[in-house]
Amino acid sequence: MSAPVGRPDVTSLAVGDVIGTRTIPVDRARLVRYAGASGDFNPIHWNDGVASDVGLPGVIAHGMFTMGAAVTLVAEWAADPGAIVDYQTRFSRPVPVPARGETQIEVVGTVGSIDLDTQTVRIDLTVTHDGARVLGKSQVRVAL
């Protein structure tokens, strides 16, 4: 099978290239929707009372929501979400989500390394909220 249309050419990439950026809006409705879709009903993601009782600043986004939303940048760049063979991250800081209105998560994807033998690249995601990193060591391996 030939490469899907729009698949990046591994030989034309260089370490440090920015593959794209994305702003992800997050509000409480988004968290409720993610809770339902994922089955993660931990009340710290929808109940202010429970969140503050356990010492959080308020309701926080599911780390797994942030991880899942951030990688969409790579899935679209690769022109095939199935090209993602490995994805890891560290949840370094919570994303508080206000009861009203929305907040934003910013994502920048950069080429971290290139392996021409296996035709794979590592994309490093910089994921921030309010200027501070919320995901650390966020790395996506893509088979191109």
Next chain:
Amino acid sequence: MTSVSVNLDFVGREYPANAPYSVGREKIREFAAATGSTHPAHHDVVTARGLGYPDVIAPATFAVIVAQRAEAQYIEDPSAGIDFSRVVHADERFTHLRPIAAGDELVTVLTVVSITQRSGLSMITTRCDINALGASVPDDDETAAPTSSDDAAGLELVSTVVSTLAVRGERL
């Protein structure tokens, strides 16, 4: 003083595969929509097949649904000593041998890899090995109970999910 009550005896414990998880097309679409995964391979069967997949494929983090179901066997066991409201994710890694697709029947083996405690935090690392039942299993066997042994006919390792949870102590 912080009291840490997570039970260290669970390290090394393996939970064999239990009921299979049936990956549904609409569930993939729902999860993709919730995470803003707009690529048509998650939504449109024709596009997915055009890319060489049997059906719509799951986003890279969809396996968390299956992994968290398996982890619940451990986390919800009262003798494990884990207060779920004090749990936050510390890190997560997905390794995919192939994308999960609609129609997959997934069985998961959970292993409690390690538990470390420091300064009022318990760090629990688990691994879920997610296997698809069956490509080579005949139709009349499709209701056969899964077994935990890897040599059972038609078990294909699809994804591995390694999670580390941080459980904060009773006092912050």
